[in-house]
Amino acid sequence: MKGNGAEGAGPPAESSCPPPLEWKFSQVFGERIAGEEVQEVDIISAIEFDKSGDHLATGDRGGRVVLFERTDVKNYGSRKDMEKQDHSISRHPEFRYKTEFQSHEPEFDYLKSLEIEEKINKIKWCQTANHALFLLSTNDKTIKYWKVEEKKVKKISEMNVDAFQAVGNGSISSSSMTSPIGYLPNGGCSERPYGHFSYDLSFPPGGFPSLRLPVVTSQETSLIARCRRIYSHAHDYHINSISNNSDGETFISADDLRINLWNLEISNQSFNIVDVKPANMEDLTEVITSAEFHPTHCNMLAYSSSKGSIRLIDLRQSALCDNHSKMFEEREAPGSRSFFTEIIASISDIKFARDGRHILSRDYMTLKLWDINMDSSPVAIFQVHEYLRPKLCDLYENDSIFDKFDCCLSGDGMHVATGSYSNLFRVFGCIPGCNEATTLEASKNPLRRQVQIPSRPARSLNSFRQGAESPGIDMNGNSYDFTTKLLHLAWHPSENSVACAAMNSLYMYYA
Structure with missing residues (x-):
């Protein structure tokens, strides 16, 4: 894969192959002790860095949002001061707990006799203003717009x-x-x-x-989270995605059959821009699984489907964007179809690269990297856990085959990452000819495994596969644990640092 010459445009040419990243454990928040039972409401369900990388937000199944702030930049005064320091000293992003607030509460829809969970599905950061933080959070039905700012606590210091x-x-x-x-x-x-x-x-x-008179002074500051807008009653099905537009004014929300366009300042009205609902629901063959705005072009967005396709749409073409401008779909190899083919082809997450030229998608077995200028096939395919293919029947029986894993890209576009079972996550290099594929376990145990796995040869000049393991081999040498899964992770926007969630614990790694 070759970059387009823009800033953060992607990996260099094939001739330069940098050494693989050496990952190290950095921090952990909320790690459980041995034998401690994790409450369902404490399990992390969403992770997101803001654009600066100085703040990190997590959401959990209990409807809470927890914010972390970076501390190592403050210790050096500013990011420029930190860059001037001796580069021989190893530094990496360090975070501390900032605040938390209850974003969503459990509800009950009496008209449909439906319980609405408080679980946070997605978190997205918005533009900051006046030193206040803004973010969107959503559960299955309701999106909320939050403002988090410091307020001075006024106290009576002297009674005259x-x-x-x-x-x-x-x-x-x-x-x-x-x-x-x-x-x-x-x-x-x-x-x-x-x-x-x-x-x-x-x-x-x-x-x-x-x-x-009494003398009132402001001696302390306290972080206050205030809900500014509530966007509700716009989705009949569960919301799976929200994404901010680069214009800073609008965002989209997607459920199984529709994508709606919102203005941040208008909560009682949205515009339906994609509708895949057929006239007869018996004719339904695929649903929307994820959607995201282009990072720089405010008129473009992409959404993925349960059939393994990605559609790129242009909002300038028509008000209702049922017709896509491009579709990306890997052709099925003849004779490879099975009962599980459509299930494992469903895309659970898509992410635009920072350059806007590439799209990363995650289906059950693989990561695929697409060039939006080439819709014939992906430019790279990464095998995440190919050794599970013989166990698809067992995975279907225990519903693990329906797990939805996140994916993420580094800011420079040279690496991609995603999670797997046994609290493992995998990092791949994106440069053709470089066989970088690393497996890490989310644990602060110093003996955690970091395994370099050989890759298969390149499939073609424009497409290559990496990190395919031998079938039936378990990373830890033990029976594979399908109950512990690393579904959610995020890559720091400007540095090689990954935040990943294992149950109720947040682990930070750097390279």
Whole structure:
């Protein structure tokens, strides 16, 4: 695969083959101790870096969003100051917990007798403004637009009251309980009980002190998350994707049959731009599985289907974009069809490369890298867990074959990554002729495995396969654990750092 010369345009030519990345464990948040039972609501269901890479957000099945902020940049003053430091010192992104908030609550649709889970399906960062963070989060039915900002906590630091007086319910009483003071309308006072006022207008000895008020100061700051918009009642089916547009004003949301276009400032109206619902539902042959806007062209977006195809659409062509401008689909090899062919061909996630020229897709068995200028076949195919092919029947029986794995690309377009079972994730190099394929286990155990796996020869000049393991061989040398799966991960936008979720734990790796 060759780049187009633009900034972050992709890997260099085949002649230069850099050494493979050496991955190291960086951090872990929320790792469970041995024997600890993980609650269902604590399992992470979404991960997303913001565009700067200085903030990371995770969502869980309990409807909570947790934010992390980068700390190593602050330690060096700024990113430029950090770059000026001695490069011989190994540095990598370090994060700390920032705040969390409850984004969604469980609901019940009485019209359809349907329970709506609070689980966060996707999180997307929006443009920052005035030092405040903005992000979108969605469950199956409702999208919310959040603003997270620091608010100064105001406290009363000084009550200007005489030391010999006590404060009670806003009134000031005398320290002597035997002679209560009566306040007169003209400002005078009497030492007689209330109700027996004296008309003596003389001032008390020493006169009245000047009027004093409490002093309010702002000493501390607190992070406040406020929901600014709620976008609801626009999807009949479960929302599987949301994606921000490069114009900073609009975003899309996709369910199984429709894609809607929203304006961030308008929550009660959306435009249906893709509708694949047939007149007769019995004629339904495929559904939408993922959708994403082009990173730089605000008029282009792509969506994937359960049949393994990716459609590129142009919003300038028509208001309803049922007709795609391009379709990317790998042709089926003759004689290779089986009962599981359509199931494992379903694409669970797509991502545009930063250059906007390439699209990465993840189906059950493979990663595929597509060039939008060449729709005949993918430019690269990466085997994620080919050794599971003989076990497809078992995977179908326990429903694991329907697991939806995320995929991600590095900012420079030279590497791609995705997850697998036994809390493993795989990183592949994208340069033709370079056989980089690394398998890592999400664990802070120093003995975690990092295995270099030989790849198959290139299939053609424009397409190559990497990381195909021998069938039946397990990475850990043990029986494969289908109950532990690494579904969600994200790549830092500018550095070789990966955040991945294993159950309720967030692991960070760097190279």
